[in-house]
Amino acid sequence: MSTREGPRAAPPVPLRTAGPVAPRRMLAPSRERWAPSAGQIARRRLAVRLAKWLFPILGVGLLVGIAVWPELDRMEDRARVSFRRVIQAQPDAVRLVEPRYQGLDEQNRPFTVTADVAAQTDSADIVDLTQPRADILLTDGSWVLLESREGRFDKGTNRLDLSGDVTLWQDGGNLLVTATAEVLLQDGAASGDSPVAAQGPFGTLVSEGFRLTERGQVVVFTGRARAVLEGGQ
Structure with missing residues (x-):
């Protein structure tokens, strides 16, 4: 009794290289990494929180100053005119x-x-x-x-x-x-x-x-x- 065998798989062909592969060389870091301490991290977080509150307040104050400044100039001019009138009305002026x-x-x-x-x-x-x-x-x-x-x-x-x-x-x-x-x-x-x-x-x-x-x-x-x-x- 004879048996049939299927086609046989071809044996793997080894890859050919031009020569031996050199190991990859890693570049040394340009500077050492700095790891902050826990106290420094806490201070930085506090500065960030203060900045979140302080910058909006300063911005609002700047806007208010820009809006009020012309009125302050007019008040100063009126005060200057009134002061000059009082001086001219003094009896000792003559x-x-x-x-x-x-x-x-x-x-x-x-x-x-x-x-x-x-x-x-x-x-x-x-x-x-x-x-x-x-x-x-x-x-x-x-x-x-x-x-x-x-x-x-x-x-x-x-x-x-x-x-x-x-x-x-x-x-x-x-x-x-x-x-x-x-x-x-x-x-x-x-x-x-x-x-x-x-x-x-x-x-x-x-x-x-x-x-x-x-x-x-x-x-x-x-x-x-x-x-x-x-x-x-």
Whole structure:
């Protein structure tokens, strides 16, 4: 009995190479790898978390600053304009050195008001005076001089308010000293309710006030008065 055998598989053909294969050489790393420690990793995570919160806040602040900056500029301009207006409105902005004011009374007799310094007040007609002096010329050629440390002159009404060592010199040698006095230059009159001390050829006198009329020709001492007369006067 014969059996049939199938075709036999061809035996494997060995691969041929040009020569022996050299083993592959690995390149040495250019630098050593650095492994962070646990503390460094924790600090890095904390910095990342802070950056996640900080950067958005800074961005919002920058946007708010950009939006508000023009309004701040306008507010600064308005404040600058207001400040300049206040400076220009100050009464001391107008000061005169050695001013002189002249006028005539109702009988065309001249009077003169002078001072060391005059400062304009809120009113255009009123000035504050330092070391004011008022000269009143009488009809017969005699004169009356009033002076003090401070004063206020109303140019509209020709009224002069004196304060501080008010002194009245009258032609003929009469002297009157008081603390305050009101002088009406238009009428040639003066008055005061502060204590008065007077002296002259008649003697000495003290009183609680005085009234000067007829451009200094008549002086009336008010309140309780005491006089010491000279000679047989």
